[in-house]
Amino acid sequence: MKPLIILTGPTAVGKTALSVRLAKAVGGEIISADSMQVYRHMDIGSAKITKEEMEGIPHHLINVLNPGEEFNVTTFQKLAKKAVEEIYSRAHIPIVAGGTGFYIQALLYDIDFTENGEDTSIRDELEALGREKGAEYLHNLLKDIDPESAGEIHANNQKRVIRAIEYYRQTGELISEHNKRERKKQSPYDFLYYVVNTDRSILYDRIDQRVDLMVQEGLVKEVEDLKAMGCTRDMVSMQGLGYKEILDYLLGDSTLEEAVYILKRDTRHFAKRQLTWFKRERDVRWLNLPDFGNDRSKVLEKMLQDINEMYGLEKK
Numbered sequence: 001m002k003p004l005i006i007l008t009g010p011t012a013v014g015k016t017a018l019s020v021r022l023a024k025a026v027g028g029e030i031i032s033a034d035s036m037q038v039y040r041h042m043d044i045g046s047a048k049i050t051k052e053e054m055e056g057i058p059h060h061l062i063n064v065l066n067p068g069e070e071f072n073v074t075t076f077q078k079l080a081k082k083a084v085e086e087i088y089s090r091a092h093i094p095i096v097a098g099g100t101g102f103y104i105q106a107l108l109y110d111i112d113f114t115e116n117g118e119d120t121s122i123r124d125e126l127e128a129l130g131r132e133k134g135a136e137y138l139h140n141l142l143k144d145i146d147p148e149s150a151g152e153i154h155a156n157n158q159k160r161v162i163r164a165i166e167y168y169r170q171t172g173e174l175i176s177e178h179n180k181r182e183r184k185k186q187s188p189y190d191f192l193y194y195v196v197n198t199d200r201s202i203l204y205d206r207i208d209q210r211v212d213l214m215v216q217e218g219l220v221k222e223v224e225d226l227k228a229m230g231c232t233r234d235m236v237s238m239q240g241l242g243y244k245e246i247l248d249y250l251l252g253d254s255t256l257e258e259a260v261y262i263l264k265r266d267t268r269h270f271a272k273r274q275l276t277w278f279k280r281e282r283d284v285r286w287l288n289l290p291d292f293g294n295d296r297s298k299v300l301e302k303m304l305q306d307i308n309e310m311y312g313l314e315k316k
Contacts (some may be wrong), residue, residue, distance in 0.1 A: 002088055003311050004189035005095045005303075006104055008033065008278065009196035010271035012206040013289075014296070016049050018196065019097035020057050021300050026095075026307055029058040029087045031080050033098030033107075036240040037062050038071050041226060044219045045242030047210065060087075067226060067237040072159070074113045077106045093311075101277035108193070109185040122169050126162045141165055148176040154273075156239070183282075192306055195278045196299070198289040207267045214242060215260060223247055241267055 005028065007019045019030055032038070036046035040063045049059065060083040065071055080096070080103070087094040096104060105111065130138050139155035142164050149164045164175040171178075197203075223246040231238050233247055242263060249259040278284060285306070292298040 001188070001190035003093050004084065004108070004191040005093060005307070006108065006191060006193040007095060007097045007196065007303075008099055008101065008104060008194065009287075010203060010274045011099050011267060012047075012210045012271070013196050013198055013203060014206075015097055015099070015196055016047075016053065018296055018299065019095055020049075020053065020055050021296070022303060023057045023093075023095050024055065025300065025304055026093050027091075028093040028095040029060065029083075029090075031083050031087075031094055031096045032059060032061040033076070033080070033096050033100050033103045034061075035071060035076075035100050035103070036237070036243075037098070038065050038076075039063070039067050039069075039237050040065065041067060041229070042222070042237060042240070042243070044214050044217050044222045045240065045246070047214070065237075067229070067231050068235060070236050072236070073102055073106050076100075076103045077111070077113065080107045081110075099274050101274060101281065104193075105183070105281065108187050108189065108191060109182065110188055111182045111185070119170075122166045123162060126165055130158055130162065135161070138162065138165070146174045146176050149174065149179075152176075159236070190310070191283075192303075192310060193281065193284050194287055194303060195284050196287045196289065197275065198294070202289075203271060204268050207271060208264050211242075211260060211264050211267065220246055220249070220256070223250060241270060 005022070005026075007015055007022060009015050022028060023030055034046065036042055037048045038061055039046070042048070048062065061076070061079055064079070084094045084107075096107065098104075106113070126138065135155050135158050138158060138161050139150060139153075142153070142161050143150035145168050146164060150161075153160045153164060155161065167173070167175040167178065198206075219242060223243055226238070226243070227247065227250060233239070233244060233251075238244060238247060245254075245259040245263040245266070248254045249256050254262070287299050287302065289296075289299065292302070
């Protein structure tokens with residue numbers, strides 16, 4: 001069993017800076033568990049860490065794909081497992097930092113995403129149905145088959161909705177049952193799983209401020225450039241928060257004011273869903289910032305104490 005540290009939490013809570021401080025303290029390298037920072041040319045909208053902010057700490061799974069390439073949980077799992085082994089080979093500790101709970105779970109419990117890749121007829125049929133009747137129609141189909149999965153998967157996440165229906169039609173088993181079985185797996189890692197959180201009002205203020213800052217820093221220009229590169233709404237990359245809203249504005253479907261309002265609202269909803277996910281996970285250690293007087297040095301001290309007790313590491 002090898003050490004693995006997870007540092008996660010809702011968007012805008014302040015994971016990035018804390019993960020760098022932790023990595024410096026324990027001799028760690030960071031693996032990004034973010035579905036957008038993996039893409040090149042998508043810096044502002046993804047709140048991507050800058051070279052300066054990395055402070056010399058190696059970061060993995062950042063800027064490794066072009067916006068036209070597809071990134072999903074299977075790809076993440078494969079790349080993250082490879083990064084973990086490389087980090088171990090240097091006698092360093094992998095720190096998984098980011099807010100995509102499904103990705104973290106996939107790595108932590110080595111979840112099986114074996115697919116019947118040869119027969120795509122069901123998927124093709126459902127994709128055509130989605131184009132013809134829309135995302136809500138597909139989501140209602142899933143609701144009829146597997147209400148539990150429909151409750152967990154947002155209607156806009158058409159790829160996962162289709163996968164859940166396809167899985168049922170191929171196997172006769174609900175994907176929610178499959179996922180429950182996978183979640184009961186024991187992790188191959190000796191892990192510490194931290195979720196950083198704060199008061200909801202503070203978090204929502206931070207989200208609003210972050211969106212305003214993104215616009216000031218040139219989010220509209222970033223999306224204009226992506227559009228000029230040929231990026232369209234149906235690409236996985238352009239469905240990310242910050243990109244689809246601004247693209248709608250550029251296509252004349254909303255005003256900039258409306259786009260910013262929708263982005264703030266949907267980011268708050270996203271943060272709420274993230275917290276719901278983390279509350280459901282096993283062996284999670286919550287780091288509520290108000291409990292530490294909002295002093296991140298005290299939060300770091302608590303993590304280092306746990307790490308020393310669990311792995312017998314001396315603080316650097």
